[in-house]
């Protein structure tokens with residue numbers, strides 16, 4: 144318990160399995176000033192506030208934390224914020240908290256002053272406001288994700304002031320009245336979350352999630368978010384591969400690799416039969432996360448056309464690459480794989496070239512990749528990328544006939 148007038152900071156701890164029969168705040172009962180950072184509150188049980196109860200006069204600041212599996216008999220499975228108390232929640236996850244009580248608020252119950260920014264509520268349950276129940280007081284939501292409540296609706300109650308750039312899977316009165324498309328709010332859409340991971344636990348955003356690059360950068364830059372995220376990635380990041388960095392909705396900031404492949408020749412696209420040229424494929428990672436291939440995975444495949452013979456490929460110009468890349472050409476298929484361990488192309492700058500000589504045996508267009516084949520980085524989609532549509536490469540070289548010029552004899 145934090146007494147009125149007292150100040151307590153809790154950081155990097157787990158408070159679990161607390162139980163109060165007939166009382167509030169199984170993790171902490173706060174009457175003073177409580178600062179919670181990188182904390183886990185799990186599996187607590189109380190009348191109200193299975194994680195924390197914030198009583199009148201209390202001031203509670205929560206950041207980069209997780210509330211999971213807490214429950215309350217009356218209301219506020221994760222946190223109960225009473226009238227006359229103030230609560231700020233940022234970069235925090237509420238998952239699988241519940242209340243069976245009539246007050247509702249499986250994740251959070253509010254009757255005081257509440258500001259929620261860049262937080263994620265999912266799989267919470269109640270009979271009224273599975274994610275958040277605003278019973279009274281004032282409440283604002285910004286850059287916040289609420290979804291997948293198993294009962295009671297995602298958000299129930301009346302918000303105050305400006306509530307922008309939230310993603311709520313439910314709609315109407317179960318989305319606290321927010322409207323899709325207004326103030327950057329995304330209402331009625333699945334956030335496409337990954338599996339719970341990390342400590343304190345958070346939900347990653349899968350590639351293509353509508354929460355990616357859909358937040359408000361000014362909100363992220365300001366306190367209490369301060370361009371931080373729960374997963375330790377500095378906001379904002381370009382998560383959708385369009386070269387514009389915007390912070391994400393929820394506690395998580397997504398980063399992904401983004402492989403590209405480009406092919407070039409050294410003869411300006413034309414060669415005379417009887418001569419050779421070089422094809423070069425550049426594989427690069429222009430994404431915000433490292434691209435790591437584990438042992439045995441294929442980094443590049445190029446189905447080469449017939450009508451030529453090919454020299455042995457060589458790996459050239461590695462930049463920000465760790466591990467060993469092995470390339471071979473067999474039966475007119477160029478394959479580059481990891482060679483004895485994993486290979487990482489570092490974020491933003493990781494790249495290498497593969498070069499091989501080509502000796503045409505017939506005239507006409509030498510079109511790479513071959514008809515029905517591919518030239519593609521990560522051809523088996525081993526990695527989840529921000530952009531999967533820029534992995535292909537192609538190039539065509541015209542093979543001209545060898546011309547015989549007879550001398551002109553003038554008599």
Ligand SMILES: [Ca+2]
Pocket residue numbers: 356380381382383384385386387388389
């Ligand atoms: Ca972007």
Ligand SMILES: [Ca+2]
Pocket residue numbers: 355356357379380381382383388389390391396397
């Ligand atoms: Ca982003």
Ligand SMILES: [Ca+2]
Pocket residue numbers: 401402403528530531532533534
């Ligand atoms: Ca890509």
